[in-house]
Amino acid sequence: MEGKPTNMRTSLFDTSMNMMTRLLFGKRYFGLKLSNKKNDEFKDIILKQLAIVGVFNIGDFVPFLRPFDLQGITTQSKQLRLKIDKVFDEMIQDHLKQNGLNDSKDFLGAMLSLPKTHGLGDRLEDNTIKAILNESMQAGTNTIASTIEWALIKLLRHPQFAKKAREELDDVVGLERVVNESDIPRLKYLQAIVKETFRLHPPNPLLLPHENIEGCEVGGYHIPPKTRLYVNVWAIHQDPSIYENPLEFNPERFVGSNVHLKGKDFQLLPFGSGRRVCPGFPFGLINVQMELARLLHSFTFNLPKGENLQDMDMSEVFSITTPKAVSLHVVATVRLPLHLYVAPQFTICGN
Numbered sequence: 001m002e003g004k005p006t007n008m009r010t011s012l013f014d015t016s017m018n019m020m021t022r023l024l025f026g027k028r029y030f031g032l033k034l035s036n037k038k039n040d041e042f043k044d045i046i047l048k049q050l051a052i053v054g055v056f057n058i059g060d061f062v063p064f065l066r067p068f069d070l071q072g073i074t075t076q077s078k079q080l081r082l083k084i085d086k087v088f089d090e091m092i093q094d095h096l097k098q099n100g101l102n103d104s105k106d107f108l109g110a111m112l113s114l115p116k117t118h119g120l121g122d123r124l125e126d127n128t129i130k131a132i133l134n135e136s137m138q139a140g141t142n143t144i145a146s147t148i149e150w151a152l153i154k155l156l157r158h159p160q161f162a163k164k165a166r167e168e169l170d171d172v173v174g175l176e177r178v179v180n181e182s183d184i185p186r187l188k189y190l191q192a193i194v195k196e197t198f199r200l201h202p203p204n205p206l207l208l209p210h211e212n213i214e215g216c217e218v219g220g221y222h223i224p225p226k227t228r229l230y231v232n233v234w235a236i237h238q239d240p241s242i243y244e245n246p247l248e249f250n251p252e253r254f255v256g257s258n259v260h261l262k263g264k265d266f267q268l269l270p271f272g273s274g275r276r277v278c279p280g281f282p283f284g285l286i287n288v289q290m291e292l293a294r295l296l297h298s299f300t301f302n303l304p305k306g307e308n309l310q311d312m313d314m315s316e317v318f319s320i321t322t323p324k325a326v327s328l329h330v331v332a333t334v335r336l337p338l339h340l341y342v343a344p345q346f347t348i349c350g351n
């Protein structure tokens with residue numbers, strides 16, 4: 001059965017937003033059936049924040065210009081902060097009304113009940129809770145969605161790897177059920193595809209800005225204290241002294257390799273490393289692996305009629321994350337028995 005073209009950017013972003021809201025608030029807010037003014041506004045604020053956080057703000061680099069806010073970025077961020085604060089205030093109040101302070105079924109509940117259970121007096125400050133919620137919504141959505149979109153594009157352009165991934169999925173999972181989290185450790189080829197996608201398209205190519213407390217020497221250069229430092233993992237991932245044919249998409253370079261994504265192997269650092277390594281690493285990684293596994297196992301993908309791979313615009317957005325500039329549209333064809341697509345456990349599109 002073949003369907004209409006799907007805008008993968010929108011579906012994957014909604015799915016990632018829902019994964020995060022289920023983790024943080026215990027429910028979904030996005031997707032066709034859940035669209036309403038309030039939920040759409042919530043998504044719009046997150047999208048605008050994501051766009052603004054990646055803009056080159058001259059005031060961040062030339063401090064005497066900061067008070068002038070020449071690009072209006074500080075003003076816009078403050079306005080967005082006020083809006084998202086209102087959304088989260090309402091959610092905190094709803095949560096307290098429904099569950100009180102002793103419910104830790106979701107992350108918000110855990111934060112509201114944390115100090116009580118640990119005897120630290122009053123609960124966490126609302127501002128602290130809202131900052132954590134906001135940072136998580138921004139950090140855990142585009143990163144996951146853009147990685148899966150890039151993986152699908154690469155597999156469309158290199159169908160030999162998609163074929164091998166599906167053979168592995170059919171072998172490990174079969175065709176009578178959908179992929180479960182417990183299948184992932186046995187899906188070695190899929191894991192290699194995910195690593196290769198992270199290598200060529202690290203969602204945060206310069207990680208996040210760091211600042212050294214003390215002066216230090218790096219590679220013969222003196223770095224004075226309080227210097228703003230960026231680690232260019234995009235360049236490390238494409239270094240020909242580390243990777244053979246570094247610009248080529250070839251997941252097989254990671255088949256049977258011990259290189260891990262935890263931040264211990266410096267040739268592959270999509271989640272950063274050290275003390276400030278991404279705290280959402282396990283959640284982010286398993287979501288990428290699970291969503292990609294379910295998509296490949298459940299569907300085959302083709303470009304809509306009239307589009308071809310040679311003419312596909314492969315440019316990236318230059319921002320804090322680097323999704324494809326033009327979103328991917330595909331026509332999906334089912335591969336499994338139809339009853340598996342209506343079962344409650346099948347939640348690929350976040351609806």
Ligand code: HEM
Nearest residue numbers: 136139140143144204207208270271272273276278280284
């Ligand atoms: C594919 C998924 C993800 C990738 C590739 C990713 C990558 C990163 C990177 C590179 C950093 C900066 C590390 C550094 O500068 O050394 C970071 C920080 C962060 N990430 Fe993730 N991330 C992902 C998913 C998530 C998720 C799902 C969450 C939340 C549940 C999350 C929460 C955070 C937070 C809060 C920070 C800031 C930590 C700090 O300030 O020390 N990330 N992430």
